[in-house]
Every structure is written in structure tokens, then in C-alpha cells.
Amino acid sequence: xxxxxxxxxxxxxxxxxxxxxxxxxxxxxxxxxxxxxxxxxxxxxxxxxxxxxxxxxxxxxxxxxxxxxxxxxxxxxxxxxxxxxxxxxxxxxxxxxxxxxxxxxxxxxxxxxxxxxxxxxxxxxxxxxxxxxxxxxxxxxxxxxxxxxxxxxxxxxxxxxxxxxxxxxxxxxxxxxxxxxxxxxxxxxxxxxxxxxxxxxxx
Amino acid sequence: xxxxxxxxxxxxxxxxxxxxxxxxxxxxxxxxxxxxxxxxxxxxxxxxxxxxxxxxxxxxxxxxxxxxxxxxxxxxxxxxxxxxxxxxxxxxxxxxxxxxxxxxxxxxxxxxxxxxxxxxxxxxxxxxxxxxxxxxxxxxxxxxxxxxxxxxxxxxxxxxxxxxxxxxxxxxxxxxxxxxxxxxxxxxxxxxxxxxxxxxxxxxxxxxxxxxxxxxxxxxxxxxxxxxxxxxxxxxxxxxxxxxxxxxxxxxxxxxxxxxxxxxxxxxxxxxx
Numbered sequence: 001x002x003x004x005x006x007x008x009x010x011x012x013x014x015x016x017x018x019x020x021x022x023x024x025x026x027x028x029x030x031x032x033x034x035x036x037x038x039x040x041x042x043x044x045x046x047x048x049x050x051x052x053x054x055x056x057x058x059x060x061x062x063x064x065x066x067x068x069x070x071x072x073x074x075x076x077x078x079x080x081x082x083x084x085x086x087x088x089x090x091x092x093x094x095x096x097x098x099x100x101x102x103x104x105x106x107x108x109x110x111x112x113x114x115x116x117x118x119x120x121x122x123x124x125x126x127x128x129x130x131x132x133x134x135x136x137x138x139x140x141x142x143x144x145x146x147x148x149x150x151x152x153x154x155x156x157x158x159x160x161x162x163x164x165x166x167x168x169x170x171x172x173x174x175x176x177x178x179x180x181x182x183x184x185x186x187x188x189x190x191x192x193x194x195x196x197x198x199x200x201x202x203x
Numbered sequence: 204x205x206x207x208x209x210x211x212x213x214x215x216x217x218x219x220x221x222x223x224x225x226x227x228x229x230x231x232x233x234x235x236x237x238x239x240x241x242x243x244x245x246x247x248x249x250x251x252x253x254x255x256x257x258x259x260x261x262x263x264x265x266x267x268x269x270x271x272x273x274x275x276x277x278x279x280x281x282x283x284x285x286x287x288x289x290x291x292x293x294x295x296x297x298x299x300x301x302x303x304x305x306x307x308x309x310x311x312x313x314x315x316x317x318x319x320x321x322x323x324x325x326x327x328x329x330x331x332x333x334x335x336x337x338x339x340x341x342x343x344x345x346x347x348x349x350x351x352x353x354x355x356x357x358x359x360x361x362x363x364x365x366x367x368x369x370x371x372x373x374x375x376x377x378x379x380x381x382x383x384x385x386x387x388x389x390x391x392x393x394x395x396x397x398x399x400x401x402x403x404x405x406x407x408x409x410x411x412x413x414x415x416x417x418x419x420x421x422x423x424x425x426x427x428x429x430x431x432x433x434x435x436x437x438x439x440x441x442x443x444x445x446x447x448x449x450x451x452x453x454x455x456x457x458x459x460x461x462x463x464x465x466x467x468x469x470x471x472x473x474x475x476x
Contacts, residue, residue, distance in 0.1 A: 025246075028245060028246065028248060028251070029245045029246075031251060032241070032244035032245035032246075032251060033245070035244055035251065035254060035255075036241050036244060037285075038285045038287050038288060039227070039228060039282075039285075040284075040285075041281065041284025041285050042285060043285065043286055045285065045287065070242075070246070072242060072245040072246050073242060075245060076238055076241050076242055076245065079241075080238075108293070108297070110293055110294060110297055111297050111300070111466075114294070114297045114298065114301060115301070115419070118301060119423060129298070129302070130302055130305045133263065133298070133299060133302040134302065136267055136269065159256060160252070160256070163252070163255065163256045163259060166259060166298070167255075169298065170291075170294055173294060
């Protein structure tokens with residue numbers, strides 16, 4: 001990332017004269033770019049999002065006076081070039097199907113973390129997520145309608161609530177897995193750092 | 204298509220827009236439509252949320268086997284290309300696996316009359332279009348009451364009248380064969396201090412040094428202790444005070460010599476009346 005404070009300020013100024021709104025726009029653009037790069041199958045979407053921002057910042061002095069469209073549109077154009085270049089560089093051809101998880105569920109670190117996170121979830125939210133995913137197809141539609149009716153909300157609002165529960169569960173699982181990884185790394189580090197009887201002798 | 208100005212933070216997503224979003228995620232849109240949709244992704248937070256929900260829905264549909272043929276190929280070839288999506292897919296698969304368990308073991312709750320009762324949920328699970336690929340169907344569940352008492356008395360177990368034995372066979376949720384699980388119920392007399400569950404061990408290719416068992420969420424059963432183990436079964440003692448009328452699933456883990464734990468596929472199901 002080559003952004004300096006001045007160039008970042010210039011970018012914010014271009015996005016919106018109101019600094020707070022500009023900050024929100026910047027965040028929205030960056031989050032949107034990450035989703036676009038993930039959707040295009042690029043590894044390290046955040047890197048490409050930052051690369052896009054960098055390129056826009058570099059060109060800003062030339063374009064800002066004459067550019068009349070919404071800034072987001074310019075980002076899209078630059079992002080498309082970044083995608084084209086990245087896809088050209090990509091080593092794996094699109095004819096090769098990637099490997100997929102075999103769904104040996106319930107036996108991974110993620111499964112343990114999810115079980116732990118679900119235990120910590122308030123009962124109401126846990127039941128919401130269970131009930132939301134019970135059925136498929138037509139039964140699902142009817143079930144969601146009924147669930148929404150019970151809660152006096154729309155089906156769309158129910159869908160959003162279920163989504164929010166999934167997001168909180170996913171965040172919890174990620175935290176749990178990171179903690180375990182850090183603990184495991186720490187243990188290994190301590191094992192290495194622990195002096196052996198021989199090293200004690202030599203010191 | 205004419206772009207309409209949309210207020211930030213307000214989600215007005217029509218069905219055709221959802222379809223378009225899905226087509227974008229599967230790589231089926233032309234460039235002009237893609238750009239228009241991407242523009243919304245960068246400027247409308249509410250649309251971003253809708254985007255994320257659609258990602259989740261495609262994941263869930265994939266995990267539950269809703270895609271077939273060319274569309275399935277597009278999901279795998281395009282939608283699931285990135286590592287982020289694959290990790291998310293793993294999360295979704297685990298989440299739906301937990302839901303599967305809960306369909307057999309629903310949380311205790313005063314359900315609305317019209318809501319699917321337990322039997323309906325189990326039936327829906329086994330008859331639904333997703334039943335085949337969905338981590339395989341729960342296979343065999345046999346609850347054997349006879350013999351538990353004998354085994355327990357042989358292992359110097361419970362005090363008569365205080366401890367109630369129940370022998371369970373594992374229901375293999377990973378193997379997609381056999382009938383729906385038969386879940387037996389047990390009524391605990393008022394003076395019961397503990398339920399002794401004799402968990403019949405499935406045959407294993409690798410023998411662990413020992414086993415561990417716990418209750419699958421959402422049950423939060425404390426104070427479970429190992430009361431005995433031999434080559435045939437693991438016996439756990441569960442305080443009766445921890446068991447409310449509900450359905451439960453007990454999971455079994457093998458602990459190997461190197462300390463690694465491995466879950467034994469399937470669960471031991473039972474119901475307390």
C-alpha cells in the first residue's frame with residue numbers, strides 16, 4: 001500500500017467534501033471491491049482492493065478536475081483492469097475444477113468451534129437459526145412465512161435476522177479458530193524456547 | 204435497464220433483482236449488467252447485505268444438493284473459486300450439520316401448534332431433496348434397554364433405585380443407509396439420582412486408548428462422568444437433575460495415543476419424558 005496521508009486526504013476530499021461521509025464512502029467502496037474480487041475467484045481479494053485504491057490515488061491529480069461521474073464508477077473501471085490482469089497471470093486454468101470439501105462434517109476444528117459458539121448463543125437466536133434452515137423448497141417458504149408471522153415481521157426481515165445470526169456465529173467461529181491457532185503456535189514456541197537440560201548445562 | 208436512485212441503508216430488493224444477483228454470483232451476467240450491479244455494491248450498504256445473504260443462500264443450496272447439472276458446475280467453477288468462499292462453504296456445511304442434528308434433537312421449546320412437530324421434522328429431513336447429499340442420512344438408531352442393567356451390575360455400577368440404566372447404539376449419520384432412527388424414551392422416576400448411559404461402541408479400524416462423550420448442542424448438560432469402559436461399551440453417568448424432558452444426542456470421541464481426538468461418526472439419541 002503506497003497511500004500517504006496527503007494522498008489519502010485527497011482521495012477522501014474527492015469522494016465527498018464532508019469528511020465523515022467521505023470516510024463512509026471509502027469503506028463502502030473498499031468492502032464492495034473485496035466482494036467483487038472474491039466473486040471473480042481471486043486469491044487475496046484485499047490485496048487487489050488495495051491495489052485498486054492505489055491506482056485510483058495515483059491518477060487522481062490528473063482526473064479529478066475533469067471527471068464528472070460518481071467516483072465509485074471510476075473505481076469499478078480500474079477494478080476491471082486489475083481483474084483482467086490478475087486473470088491473465090493466474091496459473092491455474094479455469095478448466096481445472098478445484099477440489100471441494102468432502103463434507104466430513106462434525107469432525108473438524110471448525111465443527112468444535114461452531115458447537116462452542118452455538119452453545120453461547122442466546123436460546124432465541126439459536127432456535128431462529130435452527131428453524132430457519134429446517135426445510136428446503138416449498139416447505140421452506142411456508143415455514144419462513146409462518147416464522148415471520150409468529151414474530152410479526154416480514155419474511156424479508158426474518159431473512160435478515162437469520163443472516164445476522166449467521167454472521168455472529170461465523171465471527172465467533174473465526175475468533176475461536178484463531179485463538180486455537182495462536183495457542184498452538186504459543187505452545188510450540190514455548191516448547192522450543194524451553195531450555196533443555198543440555199542447554200542449561202552449556203549456559 | 205434504467206438505474207434508479209436508491210437511498211442508502213434502505214433495502215428494496217425485488218425478486219428479479221435477487222435473480223440478477225444470483226446470476227452475477229454464478230458468472231452469468233454480461234459486462235454492462237455486471238458493472239451496474241457492481242456500482243450498487245460500492246454505493247449501497249443495503250445492497251451489500253443483500254449480496255451477502257444471496258451468497259449464503261447459494262452456499263446453503265449447494266450444501267443441501269439443490270444444484271444439479273450445468274448450474275452445479277457453475278457454482279463449483281465460478282462461485283466457489285476463491286478460498287474465502289470455500290471456507291465459508293465449510294462453515295455453512297457445519298452449520299447445516301448442526302441443524303440436522305437439531306432436527307432429530309430439537310431444542311426444548313413450547314412450539315406453536317402449526318409448527319412442524321418432531322416427527323414431521325424427521326420425516327421432512329429424510330424425504331427432502333437434500334437428504335441424500337446432506338452429509339448422508341442418519342442410518343440406524345437402536346436403543347436397547349435390555350442388558351444395560353446386567354452390564355452395569357457386572358461393572359459394579361449403580362445403587363438400585365438411584366440410578367437408571369439405558370443402553371444405546373450409535374446412529375450413524377455419516378453413512379446414508381438404513382431406516383430413520385428410532386428414538387426411545389425414558390421416564391426418570393422422581394428419586395433418580397443419575398442416568399447411566401451404556402454407549403455401545405461401534406467397530407473401529409483404529410483402536411483409541413480411550414473414549415470421551417459429550418452432549419451435542421443445544422443441550423448444556425453438566426457433570427457427566429465416565430462410569431466405566433470395556434471393549435464393548437462406554438458407560439457415562441449423567442446427573443438426573445441435568446436432564447429435563449427433551450431429546451438429546453450424545454457424541455462419542457476417540458482419544459488416540461498421541462492425544463488427538465477424533466469424533467466417531469453419528470450420535471446416540473434418546474428422549475427423556
